[in-house]
């Protein structure tokens with residue numbers, strides 16, 4: 491049986507995986523030689539993720555991080571995915587069971603602590619991939635392709651941000667001051683969003699209270715635009731999966747892609763709007779030749795960050811282990 495110490499170390503490391511809005515829906519139960527992963531759908535995004543696909547993807551990323559963390563202790567696991575629905579507000583939903591056995595170390599585990607989301611300009615100049623490819627991602631590096639994606643991303647983000655409910659939910663997951671009761675525990679803080687103190691103070695007004703007013707004066711598109719910083723990313727990865735693949739399985743592969751990028755010195759910055767918006771999802775698949783039996787799961791900018799990772803907000807173990 492896995493010792494309590496090793497289990498807690500692995501849960502802590504697994505929690506470093508990326509999750510949508512940093513909601514951290516993954517919960518763990520240990521029963522002898524079996525670890526069970528649950529999705530806490532009560533932290534699900536009712537507007538941003540009504541089907542629970544992003545929650546499942548996030549749990550998949552945590553699951554793969556757990557596999558890597560276990561591998562550091564020469565532990566492997568036979569994974570069974572339940573395929574259960576992870577739509578918001580159904581309490582704890584079992585998503586996977588891991589039957590533990592002896593295993594070997596996977597060196598990618600060392601990247602878990604180094605990966606982070608970088609939401610600002612990337613270092614200029616071309617990057618070296620040292621032959622890195624993936625069969626489930628199309629890497630767009632040419633200027634015409636990146637410019638087109640930057641423009642489509644702004645359009646899709648604006649369509650999504652036009653929804654009052656989406657903006658309210660987003661602001662609810664922002665931790666704009668250190669005094670926020672959940673600062674340091676979950677959600678996205680000011681530093682990780684690269685906001686100045688003034689921008690952080692203004693954010694709830696701009697995104698909720700005065701949005702309609704700003705919109706009437708045509709100021710909201712500029713507020714949402716990421717065009718110029720997107721163009722600094724030398725590589726934009728179009729991550730895709732089989733249409734029928736369980737999103738938890740897609741999340742596992744997604745985490746590996748992010749960690750592989752990290753091992754090349756890259757940080758990532760997702761452009762979820764491009765895959766979430768059905769119009770841009772179809773346009774991206776058509777332009778970049780993603781086959782009809784595959785779906786675009788996530789688009790992510792990669793490059794060398796021009797600053798350090800900010801402190802991570804993560805839930806305490808007492809929240810994550812049940």
Ligand SMILES: Cc1cc2nc3c(=O)[nH]c(=O)nc-3n(C[C@H](O)[C@H](O)[C@H](O)COP(=O)(O)O)c2cc1C
Pocket residue numbers: 506507508509510511512544547548551605606607608609677678759760761762763802
């Ligand atoms: C499914 C999914 C979608 C995400 N979409 C976005 C996005 O559109 N924009 C963004 O800035 N971050 C996005 N993120 C990144 C999360 O906000 C980030 O992982 C979380 O805040 C934790 O921060 P960390 O990655 O630095 O550990 C997404 C993450 C996941 C798993």
